[in-house]
Amino acid sequence: MHTRAPRAEKREFDTRHFRQALSQFATGVTVITTRLADGQFLGLTASSFNSVSLDPPLILWSLGNAANSMPVFSGNSHYVVNILSAEQGWLAEQFASKKTDRFEGVEFSLSRTGHPILKGSSAWFECHNRSRYPEGDHVIFVGEVEHCEFTPQAPLVYHSGQFIQTLP
Template sequence: MHTRSPRAEKRDFDSRYFRNALSQFATGVTVITTRLADGQFLGLTASSFNSVSLEPPLVLWSLGNSANSMPVLTGNSHYVVNVLSAEQAWLAEQFASRKTNRFEGVEYTLSRTGHPILTGASAWFECHNRSRYPEGDHVIFVGEVEHCEFTAQAPLVYHGGQFIETSPK
């Protein structure tokens, strides 16, 4: 079910101010990976990741409408959400770059369905591409988790436009 509230009031801020306000919310950092029809891999950095449901196990993340990878990720049946560990800031930067081969120098194994799982990730979720919801200038992807694993290590955290260090208690 998709419901909408009555129209929002006229806002008193611009996109830059909104982005700066959002940066005050600390997030984990993920890399979404998938395999293209020709066997090549695609990966991108995403900090918009959340759990949705335990039964069935669902997660969500979002991607900008103008992303070059939108057609692939909309059409693929599966992808992997790799939750980066504190030592993997370089991976977040590499998969956010405009490099043509973002997997250069990256160690990975393959999931049961043949999608890349980044070595050293603090957790990973192999997802069936269950549904997509266009909202604003992004598409919200909901994945049904088919397989997942995790290790107890510090996550990579992004806050205020930079990576910050955290330590478990």
């Protein structure tokens, strides 16, 4: 069921102010990975990750409408959400870059469906691309988790525009 509330009141702030306010919320950092039809891998950094449901096991993340990778993530049946550990700030930066080969120098294995699982991640979730919801300038992806694993360790955290390494 998808419902919309009555229209919100007129805003008295701009996008920059809103972004700065949002930056005060510390989030974990993920790299979402998938495989293209030609066998190449695609990955991107996302801090918009959250659990949705335990039964069935559902997670969500979002991607900007203008992202070049939107057609791939919208059309693929599966992807992997890799939760980065405190030591993986360099991976967050690499997968957020404009680099052509974001997997250069990255160690990974393949999930059961052939999608990259980043070595050293504190957890990963192999998801069926269950549904997508366009909202504002993003699309919210809901994934049904088919397999997951974890290694308890300190997470990488994003706060006020910076990656922060937490204590173990």
